[in-house]
Structures are given as C-alpha cells and as structure tokens.
Amino acid sequence: MPTPLLELRHLVKSFGGVLAVAGASLEVEEGRLLALIGPNGCGKTTLFNLVTGIERPEAGSIRLAGREIGGLPPQARARLGIGRTFQVPGVLAALSVRENLEVAATAAGRPRAEVAHALEQAGLGRFAERAAGTLPHGLQQRLELAMVLLQRPRLLLLDEPTAGLELGESLAVAARLRRLVAAEGIAALVVEHDLAFVRALGAEVAVMLRGRIAARGPYARVAADPDVRAAYLGSRA
Amino acid sequence: MSREPLLPALLLWTALALLPFAAPAWLLAQLAQYLAYGLLAMSLAYVWGQGGLLSFCQALFFGAGAYAFALAGLGRLPLLPASPGLGLVLAVLVPTALALLLGLLLVGARVATGPAWAVLTLVLGVIAERLAVASPFLGGSNGLAGLPPLALPLPGRTLELLDPLPTYLALLLVAAAVQLGLARAIAAPSGSLLRAVREDPLRAAHLGIDPTRARLRAFTLAAAVAGLGGGLFAAQFGFVAPPLLGLGLSTEVLVWVAVGGRGSPLAALLGAVLVKTVEGLLGEWLGAGWPLALGLLLLLVVLLFPRGIFGGLLARLAGAPDP
Ligand SMILES: Nc1ncnc2c1ncn2[C@@H]1O[C@H](COP(=O)(O)OP(=O)(O)OP(=O)(O)O)[C@@H](O)[C@H]1O
Numbered sequence A: 001m002p003t004p005l006l007e008l009r010h011l012v013k014s015f016g017g018v019l020a021v022a023g024a025s026l027e028v029e030e031g032r033l034l035a036l037i038g039p040n041g042c043g044k045t046t047l048f049n050l051v052t053g054i055e056r057p058e059a060g061s062i063r064l065a066g067r068e069i070g071g072l073p074p075q076a077r078a079r080l081g082i083g084r085t086f087q088v089p090g091v092l093a094a095l096s097v098r099e100n101l102e103v104a105a106t107a108a109g110r111p112r113a114e115v116a117h118a119l120e121q122a123g124l125g126r127f128a129e130r131a132a133g134t135l136p137h138g139l140q141q142r143l144e145l146a147m148v149l150l151q152r153p154r155l156l157l158l159d160e161p162t163a164g165l166e167l168g169e170s171l172a173v174a175a176r177l178r179r180l181v182a183a184e185g186i187a188a189l190v191v192e193h194d195l196a197f198v199r200a201l202g203a204e205v206a207v208m209l210r211g212r213i214a215a216r217g218p219y220a221r222v223a224a225d226p227d228v229r230a231a232y233l234g235s236r237a
Numbered sequence B: 001m002s003r004e005p006l007l008p009a010l011l012l013w014t015a016l017a018l019l020p021f022a023a024p025a026w027l028l029a030q031l032a033q034y035l036a037y038g039l040l041a042m043s044l045a046y047v048w049g050q051g052g053l054l055s056f057c058q059a060l061f062f063g064a065g066a067y068a069f070a071l072a073g074l075g076r077l078p079l080l081p082a083s084p085g086l087g088l089v090l091a092v093l094v095p096t097a098l099a100l101l102l103g104l105l106l107v108g109a110r111v112a113t114g115p116a117w118a119v120l121t122l123v124l125g126v127i128a129e130r131l132a133v134a135s136p137f138l139g140g141s142n143g144l145a146g147l148p149p150l151a152l153p154l155p156g157r158t159l160e161l162l163d164p165l166p167t168y169l170a171l172l173l174v175a176a177a178v179q180l181g182l183a184r185a186i187a188a189p190s191g192s193l194l195r196a197v198r199e200d201p202l203r204a205a206h207l208g209i210d211p212t213r214a215r216l217r218a219f220t221l222a223a224a225v226a227g228l229g230g231g232l233f234a235a236q237f238g239f240v241a242p243p244l245l246g247l248g249l250s251t252e253v254l255v256w257v258a259v260g261g262r263g264s265p266l267a268a269l270l271g272a273v274l275v276k277t278v279e280g281l282l283g284e285w286l287g288a289g290w291p292l293a294l295g296l297l298l299l300l301v302v303l304l305f306p307r308g309i310f311g312g313l314l315a316r317l318a319g320a321p322d323p
C-alpha cells in the first residue's frame, strides 16, 4: 500500500476539561475526496486546527506524505501543501478582492499573472476592487476557495464550504469540488452538515463522534451503521 | 491603503523644493524641524497603519538615533573618531539593532497583538527615558550639547548644515526619499503580505506567510526611519535630551499620525506638520489654554475623519476600497 497523503494517529486535544479530539485516527489518500460529518461539537474544526497547526496535539501524530509535521508552525504546513478554508470565511476584510488573491499568489510564490485568471475562474471579476469584507457571504466563500487554490495545495481542508448557501449554490460547489479533485489530483477533506451536499459529492464519508472517527466508508454503508444512526443521523433525521 | 498615489507626493515635494524662493529663513528652519518630526510620523504610520502594530515607543527609536548621532559627533564612542557623518550612519544602525532585539523579544514572543503589546512598548519608552536621565554617559537629565553640525564636503569647500537653507534642503531631500521609498515598499508584493498579517495573522499563516517575520521586518524598518529622523533632529539643534526618547513624544507622534492618517506615511507627515503648526498658533492666541483647545480639535478630527484628514483624501485619489 502506498503511503497515505495525510495520516492522523490517535490525536488527542482537550480544552480545560473538554476532550475535543479523543484519539482520532484517519487516513486520506492522494486524490481522494472525503466528507467528514458529525454532530455539532464533535471535534471536526479542532481536528482541522490540529492538522494546520493552530492547535498542538497533546498526543498522537500527524504525517503528511510520510513526514511528521506536528511540530511545524501553520505557515510551514501551508508551504508543504496544506490549504484550508475556515468555517467563518477567512478573507482579509479590509483588502480588495484582487489584493486578497495577490496576497495568496505572492505567499505561494505564484506569478501575479495568475491572479487575473483566478478572478475570472471564481467569477469575481466584477468585484475585484471591492473590499472583501463587504461581499455577501457566498462570494466571500468563493474568494476564500480561490485564494486557497492559488496555493496549489496537495491537501485541501474545507470547513463547511456550503454553510449559509442555498441548495442550488451548494450543489454547484459540490460539482466544482468533484471536478477539482478529479482534474488536479489533490486530496480534499470536507466538513459538512448538509447531507444533501454529502450525497451530491458522491464521496466516501468519515463520521466523527465525540472526538473520534467512528466509521468510514460509502455514504450508504456509514448511514446504516447503528452507532452512527443512534448518535448522529438519528438525532437529526 | 495599498498604493500611495504618486502625483500628490511629487507635487508636494516640488512645491516644498521651491519654497526657499518665497519663504523667510525662520520658516525654513521651522519646517526643517517639522520634517524631522515628519520622518518619525512616517515611521509610525508604516508600522501601525501597514503592520497593525500600534507602537507606544516610536520616540524611543527617534531618541536612540538622536543620541547615537550625539555620541558619535562628540567622539564619545570608544575606538571611533568624532564624526557627524558617522553619527548619521549610527543614527540609523543603532535603532535598527535595538528594534531587532526588542522585536525578537516582543514580536517573537507573540505579544504583537493585544494589551500586552501596548503596555510593553509604553513601558519601554518610559524605561529608556529614565535610563538616559540616570546615565552620566548620556549626559543625565541635561542631555548632550554642543554637537558639531553635519557637514557636506563640496568641491572647494565644506557646506555645514548650520544655516536654515541647507538644513531645510537636506531634510527635504531625506524626507522625500523616505516617503517615496515607503510608498514603494507599501505597493510591493511584500507590502500586501504585511497588510495580510495586519488583517488576520492566522489566516496569513495559513497562506504560507510567516507573521512574526513580516512584523519584525516592519518594526525594524520603522525604527530605522525614526532613527534617521532623530539623527537629523539632533544635527539641527546641536543638542539632545531624555524627552526625545520618552512617552511624551511617543504620544505626540501618535496624535500626528491619527490626525494625518495612519494609512499613508505621506498623510502622517502632513499630520505632523499640521499639528505642530496649529500648536504654535494656538500657543500664541490662547496662552496656557492651548492644550485644551488642541485636545478638542483632535477629538473632532478623529470623529469626523476616521482615516485622518489627509489619509481619507489620498485614499480617494488612489481609488482605495471603502473599508
Ligand atoms: N479554543 C477552544 N477553547 C475551548 N473549547 C474549545 C475550543 N475549540 C473547541 N472547543 C470545544 O471543543 C469541542 C469541539 O469543538 P469543534 O469546534 O471542534 O467542533 P465541531 O465538530 O467543529 O462543531 P461544529 O459542527 O459546531 O462546527 C466543543 O465542545 C468546543 O466547545
């Protein structure tokens, strides 16, 4: 078996008395699209924070392409090819849309010429000179994704990319993601609450429960898992 | 603001270069002093407006530059000859080194945001002033006087920067060069990385930017500019004293920059000139009541022009996005 791109082993992270991530293990292979679902507060965002370096794990290991990265600061992990969007869109609010993309391109060492292309691709050309913070939520998300893609990441971590979007928009995002993963061969881990979106992704699903990855597999099989039904799907359906 | 509009800057510098044909010597001397303050103001505008680091110790670097110039000019430094020219070089190098050291301690320790940063920079300025007062080497509370003026070796003779006209022209040249240099740094790709760190250090780090390094660079560059201003200030007046390092001046420059506009070094420089001018006028008209009047004026400006009097104007000229 080839080395997985991302390999998480028994990660633990607590805040005060709250065990946010409680021994989570997960592998994401090169070119894989994987949805991460789980009830509110089960530790999905914290897991992302551990992978990108905002938080340091108390135990466990984080490997990217076989290399332990748990001790690196976020900027070093970004340069190794981890791109991430935030649950609250992390655009640079006071800067123009164009400058947001310029920042992403410059930081990644990409030529600025790619900015025009990215603007076009994201359909943000009309808003290029607007301050990013003044854009509607959905466009901010689009901008954020465009910035992350300028990094040319090997691993894409998306934290609820469809939060606040209408169904049509969110299905379009799913289609776009599928194309991206197929065309660029990058791996993507997508946190999502919206099960319609997860089905539209057509991806494998990992379920997080109380800080652990409790199940992983095709949507239909995971949805049939009694634990998952009881703890997650049951409570929402 | 991401781009300093070039045209207003060039117009201003040209007008100021022509001023000696029309202005009396006392006004040139006054303006030369304001331009030295203007360098200090530009340094704060850069580190605060672009880097998001509201430094309460910017005068520390101005004063360090002034003292470095004084010590070298008087030949008080071991192994070094008495030389104002060397003094000016040290006026840049010493604050730069100091900022690097303090920056590694402060910025590196991740206190670059939040109340700890404000308190620490504030305390640093106070400590520096006290140290200068207590140090015989630095002349104690009297400071150091009798500094030799800067001298420009021209073919055939040496031009000493004692008279208002050459002093004014020298400061004008330096201020213009620094302003245009900062404008370039702001418009450069690395300038936008610094603004990204200002906006959201964590997000910036996720894009691959090292926030600590970006801030450290800005902090150090600003200290170098402030030090240059301090050195030229000392050269003009021939004397230095502890208040040049202290909290009082650090607060004053904050006011200039807030009034002028922290988004742009040029606006901040104009803010310094404006506030110092108004201060002088109010002092003449109102006697002891001027600080109160000045305070009220500041309050009005900050409420009416959140980007500063000149900052808003320049931003509009540059077509910057509304915040
Ligand atoms: N910085 C923090 N300080 C204290 N507690 C935290 C912190 N971050 C997360 N937690 C706690 O850790 C647990 C997991 O939170 P996390 O944000 O990872 O959940 P999540 O699965 O992303 O939830 P959601 O679906 O609501 O986004 C929660 O109980 C949360 O309150």
Ligand SMILES: [Mg+2]
Pocket: A044, A045, A046, A087, A159
């Ligand atoms: Mg979350």
